[in-house]
Amino acid sequence: MTYATLSDRASRGGGVQRSFDRARLAQWLIFIVTAALMLAPALPILLQVFVDRPLYADGWQFTLSNIGDIVQSERIGRIALTTGIFALFSVIIAEVLGIGAALLIGRTDLPGRQIMGDVLMWPLYLSHLIFALGWVVMYGPSGFVTQTIAQQTDGAPWNLYSIAGMSLVAGISQAPLAYLYCLYGAVRSVDSTLESAARTVGAGPLQVLRRVTLPLMVPSIITSSALNLVIAVETLSIPLFLARPARIDTLSTFLYAEGIAASNPNHGLVAASSLLLMLLVGSALVVQRILLRQGHRYETVKGKGSRPMVLSLGTLRWPLALLTGLILLVAVVVPIAGILLRAFTSFLSPLVPFTKVLTLANFEHLFGNPANLRAIGNTVQISLLSAALGTVLAVAVALVIQRSSFKFAGTLEALAYSPRVIPGMITGLGIFYAAIILPPMGWLRGNIGIMVVAYVMATLPLALGVIQPAIVQIGRDLDKAARTVGADWVSSMRLIMVPLLKPALLGSFILLFVFHLKSYIIAIFLIAPGLEIMGVTMLSLWTNGDVGELAAFATLQIVMIAVLLILSRLLFKVKIYD
Amino acid sequence: MTELVLKDVSRRYGTALAIDGINLSVTDGEFLTLLGPSGCGKSTTLSTIAGLDQPTGGRISFGEQVLVDAASGTFLPPEARGFGVVFQSYALWPHLSVEDNVGMALKLRKVPAAERRARIAQALELVELGSLAKRYPGELSGGQQQRVALARAIVFRPPLLLLDEPLSNLDAQLRQQARIWLKDIQQELGLTTIYVTHDQDEALAMSDRIVVMRGGKIVQLGTPQEIYRDPIHPFAASFIGNANLLAVTGSATSHVGPCDVTLGDGQVVRARTPLADLSAGAQLLAIRPHLIRCVPTDDASEIKVEFGPESYLGDHFEQEAHVAGSTIRLSIDTPQPRGAGRIWVRAQDAVVFGVDG
Structure with missing residues (x-):
């Protein structure tokens, strides 16, 4: 055999050299995109809490009166109490x-x-x-x-x-x-x-x-x-x-009434009550953390292929x-x-009797209104785009968190999971404010881009929930091995991790797509004429009392989701929520 | 000469030191083995050389090139080092066929397709797997996977091959064959190789030199013969060749050679020491099980013992004996009757160490 002898030692290849550190660049980029996405909606809400008039009005001044109003208002106290009892x-x-x-x-x-x-x-x-x-x-x-x-x-x-x-x-x-x-x-x-x-x-x-x-x-x-x-x-x-x-009233219906339905929305009050809502949610999650601190007591060593015992009734x-x-x-x-x-x-x-009232009129109404058709088209577009972008962002974030030596991986993880504390309506509200005051987001106003941004942000934890466990299943040696044969971090992720994660990515995409298809809360503050989506249109059908048309719309959505789930089970063997 | 040099390399995880001031140089074409029990730092040492782990102290250089220097913050990532690595888990990519696994390194180096095919074929030929190029890792046996892992590590002609317990997932018989086969390939390619194992037989059979490690430190470095015949540390003696260790007392000596020690019950044993600075008081006596005799021998100390139970191991018996409150193991052809008896140990087979470290 003449594979390689001592004589060709000189021709032996060393490592793969690169002119710049692509990995750091990619990791920073992922970090900055995530941070911008997560902070953009939160900061304007905070600002709005301390400003005396809507952010889009001129000449605003700082004030504490919004917080004062909330604290003093007996009505909001009652609403918060109702919300708490209902939630409990x-x-x-x-x-x-x-x-x-x-x-x-x-x-x-x-x-x-x-x-x-x-x-x-x-x-x-x-x-x-x-x-x-x-x-x-x-x-x-x-x-x-x-x-x-x-x-x-x-x-x-x-x-x-x-x-x-x-x-x-x-x-x-x-x-x-x-x-x-x-x-x-x-x-x-x-x-x-x-x-x-x-x-x-x-x-x-x-x-x-x-x-x-x-x-x-x-x-x-x-x-x-x-x-x-x-x-x-x-x-x-x-x-x-x-x-x-x-x-x-609950906090959410109050926000809806004050922020959307009211002819002259009181944005200071809306922002301050969103803050109250976030506090409620945040404290629930803090309690969860504290309760799970003793988690090791419940850790169970998983037996290989153990069959759970079936209890005979x-x-x-x-x-x-x-x-x-x-x-x-x-x-x-x-x-x-x-x-x-x-x-x-x-x-x-x-x-x-049924036979006397059977009709297709509800569907005729539904499909006769161009705004409804637009809503369906928009929803499908937005859902596809957000599910795709959301999955891409989630896998990028998850890989930096779990498979890189990036210095701020912990911060990135905290940022990426922060939407969990932010109710969907408030994400929408924050993006709405952000589009008003942050110049680079202005171009998103009035097109589906603004919804996509809100959806991607709000559902990042959901997508991570599918992708992160899948990454844990892939041995660390597999990407290390790629590094030893000459792949830098970016290549080892692209060539090894991403292909191995394909089923999880598909699962995440379908989960996000279904989630966006039925979503309405996030979009409430973001819809505009020409920018309707199914969920919000259905909400306004309810407000207008068009229950028949609403039921037809709901039927359509049920059919869409059912078809999607059955197809993904049959074609890709993907079962979401597994 | 491209020489790999480790200077004071340490790796700290929080407060724990995984490796502690490793100094080592590996010469061109050498087969060097890092040997030790699990947790001794041998795999961490290998990882720092590969660039998969970053040492917290010290410096590693390869020829002219500094791979990592904690003082100056230099760190060359693994892909820029270009060393071949075989993982204990093999780490074959399950979504790629055998040839794509092997060819990844060449693809990343933008080797033209025709040459790539030729070199993949050559590498697979070398590990005798030419016919399985289209298979996927999941369809291979453990031994075949191990060969693919080796082919993948050498296909780009790395100047240094790093092997992390590559044979530990094979069954005993396959492991023996693979040992010979691996050594053949290494010699044929003249590859400088660093091999990590906890198996003393593997280390003795394959290595040019062995580094015995314990607790993140090098205990002894030498050829297999030196390590086996002349251990300079009680751990080296007990880990390689399973020597019995007995607590003894003795006087100080300032030179290598004969010395006498006293067992706990007052019996005196004539022995030797490989150390030039043995201090007086508590010392350790190492005796290998198969060098203990049960018949009177020239130039041997006689020791009274209490024979214990024996177990039959096929080609010999292993028997316990109690002396001065300790238990020693004997490897003998015919078991001795239980109860009081005598054994003989030649001075050259009784080695004395200090108790420190």
């Missing part, structure tokens, strides 16, 4: 349902658990707006089910338009999140030998669930509670649909299945069926 109850409902479902569906021989698990996920795929609409159509004061019962019993059986009612709707629509966290965070991943060990020392199956499985779920419960709390605080459509008619099997099925039917299937029914009828009442 909806989290409790969501967690109880989610934990129960995770144990029943993930651990027992409940008949039909597979399909029940799938149905339970529906509220997560759809927006609160659609879900709240379904509940109003079926269970509202003049809802189909309410009226049916009222006819028989002479009097309304319940009042959905109350704090209890909206807590229930929000709780059910957030239950899937609690379910997912408990299922994948604990029920499915707990090393089954931990449970077997409890069996060997004399614990029965139910005692194992109570003494071993449930305590190991504590971190998942805390994390999902914090997330659900944030979502409850920022949700708009549920309180807007269910509480406004009863003259109950015995004679309780069928009664429990029936009960679970009934809850899902009433809470999830009926409201969604209600939307579809309402979309194809002119009027939905137990007094009038």
